[in-house]
Amino acid sequence: MRTxxxxxxxxxxxxxxxEIRTYYYxxxxxxxxxxxxxxxxxxxxxxxxVEQSRQRDAGTLGGLIREFQQTAKWRRLAESTKNEYRRIFKFWEDQYGTCPYPALEDKAFRRxxxxxHDAFSEAKPRxxxxxxxxxxxVLSWATxxxxxxxxxxxxxxxxxQSDRSDKIWLPEHVDAFLRVASPEMKLAMVLALHSGQRQGDILQLAWNNYDGERISLRQGKSRRGKIEGRLVTIKCTRALKETxxxxxxxxxxxxxxxxxKAFKKRYFALQWEKTCREAGIEDLHFHDIRGTTVTMLFQAGCNLGEIVSITGHSLRRAQDILDKYLARTSTMADNAIAKFENVLETDSAKQTAKQDRKNHAK
Structure with missing residues (x-):
C-alpha cells in the first residue's frame, strides 16, 4: 500500500x-x-x-514567516485565508526567504x-x-x-482600484438570474437577498441555524480577514421561511x-459566474447583493441599527454603503422593498420550493 x-x-x-530499497528524506x-x-x-x-530547518532560517524572512504561523493572529484566520497565505508565502520564500533581518529593514528591499509589484501589476493588479x-x-507583525x-x-x-458604488442587483437582474439558474443557485440567491450575509457564511449555513422562524449564525470574516465571531439573528421573511x-x-x-454535498468555494464561484453569463449579467458580483439588501432595508424604513443587526456590518460600513448605493437606487419606488419581497415570494422563493418538491418527488 502506497502512502x-x-x-x-x-x-x-x-x-x-x-533488491529495491526505499529511502526517506x-x-x-x-x-x-x-x-x-x-x-x-x-x-x-x-x-x-525540523529543528535544523528552524535554525537554518533563523534571522531571515523565511524564519519570520514560520514564526508568524505560530501566532494567535494566524490561528484566528479562516482556513481558506490560511491556504491563500501559504500560497503567497511560498512565492516570497522563493524570492527572498534567505534575506536577513537588516535587509528586510533596508529601503533597497522595499525598492x-x-x-x-509595478511590473507584475500590469497584467495582474489584484x-x-x-x-x-x-x-x-508579516513585516507589520514582526515590527x-x-x-x-x-x-x-x-x-x-x-x-x-475598485469603485463599485454603482454596482447593485436590481429586480431585473434578479429576475434574469432566476430564469436560468439551477435550483442550487436559486436558493443561493434567495438566501443572499433575504439575509444579507457573506458568501462564506451562506455556504456554511446549517439546518441547526434555523429554528423555523429565525436564522442565527456566528459570522466568519471581518473586513480585515479576521474571525469576527459576531452573532447575528435574522427573522425570516415569509418567502425565505416558505423556501x-x-x-x-x-x-x-x-x-x-x-x-x-457541501460547496467548495471555487466550485460555487464557477457555478455562480456561469449562471450570470447565461443571464447576460456583467460586472455584478455575489458580494454586491449585500449592498442591495442594506439599501432596500433602509428604503423599507429600517434604521442603521436594525440593518446592522441583520447584516452584521458595522454602523460606519452600513452608512458608507448607503452613501454610495442610494445614489444608484434613488429612482426606485418607495415601496421597492415590498415589490422585492413580493417578487421573491411569487417568482423565486415559491418557485424554488415548488421545483425542489417536484425534484424530490421524482
Whole structure:
C-alpha cells in the first residue's frame, strides 16, 4: 500500500543484488531520515530535521514567516485565508526567504519589492496587491511583536482600484438570474437577498441555524480577514421561511450541490459566474447583493441599527454603503422593498420550493 508522507521525499533504489530499497528524506532540509515511517526512530529524525530547518532560517524572512504561523493572529484566520497565505508565502520564500533581518529593514528591499509589484501589476493588479499585502502583514507583525524595528513595506501604493458604488442587483437582474439558474443557485440567491450575509457564511449555513422562524449564525470574516465571531439573528421573511420549510434536508447544510454535498468555494464561484453569463449579467458580483439588501432595508424604513443587526456590518460600513448605493437606487419606488419581497415570494422563493418538491418527488 502506497502512502503519501507530507514534506517527505521518497527515493527508491535498486541495489546490486536486485533488491529495491526505499529511502526517506526531509524535503525542506534534504536530511535522510532513519527508520521506517511511524517508528520512533523515524519520528525522532523528523523532529531533528525540523529543528535544523528552524535554525537554518533563523534571522531571515523565511524564519519570520514560520514564526508568524505560530501566532494567535494566524490561528484566528479562516482556513481558506490560511491556504491563500501559504500560497503567497511560498512565492516570497522563493524570492527572498534567505534575506536577513537588516535587509528586510533596508529601503533597497522595499525598492526591489515595489519594482516587482509595478511590473507584475500590469497584467495582474489584484494578485500583485495581494502578495505585497500579505508580505506587509508579516513585516507589520514582526515590527510590532517581533524582532524588526520598522515595517519597510508600510504604506505601499496599490495598483488595483475598485469603485463599485454603482454596482447593485436590481429586480431585473434578479429576475434574469432566476430564469436560468439551477435550483442550487436559486436558493443561493434567495438566501443572499433575504439575509444579507457573506458568501462564506451562506455556504456554511446549517439546518441547526434555523429554528423555523429565525436564522442565527456566528459570522466568519471581518473586513480585515479576521474571525469576527459576531452573532447575528435574522427573522425570516415569509418567502425565505416558505423556501426553507419546503426544502428536502439532504445534508446538515442548507445550501448544497445537487448531490447533497457541501460547496467548495471555487466550485460555487464557477457555478455562480456561469449562471450570470447565461443571464447576460456583467460586472455584478455575489458580494454586491449585500449592498442591495442594506439599501432596500433602509428604503423599507429600517434604521442603521436594525440593518446592522441583520447584516452584521458595522454602523460606519452600513452608512458608507448607503452613501454610495442610494445614489444608484434613488429612482426606485418607495415601496421597492415590498415589490422585492413580493417578487421573491411569487417568482423565486415559491418557485424554488415548488421545483425542489417536484425534484424530490421524482
Amino acid at each position: 503519501h508522507l507530507k514534506g517527505i521525499n521518497i527515493i527508491r533504489r535498486r541495489l546490486a543484488t536486485g 526531509h524535503r525542506a532540509t534534504n536530511m535522510r531520515l532513519a527508520g521506517e515511517p511511524g517508528s520512533p526512530e523515524f519520528l525522532d529524525s523528523i523532529a531533528a530535521a 526591489a519589492v515595489i519594482k516587482w 494578485e500583485a496587491d495581494n502578495r505585497v499585502t500579505v508580505l506587509a502583514r 510590532r511583536d517581533g524582532p524588526l524595528k520598522r515595517n519597510i513595506m508600510d504604506g505601499f501604493e496599490r495598483a488595483y 426553507l420549510d419546503h426544502l428536502p434536508k439532504r445534508s446538515t447544510l442548507i445550501l448544497t450541490t445537487k448531490t447533497g
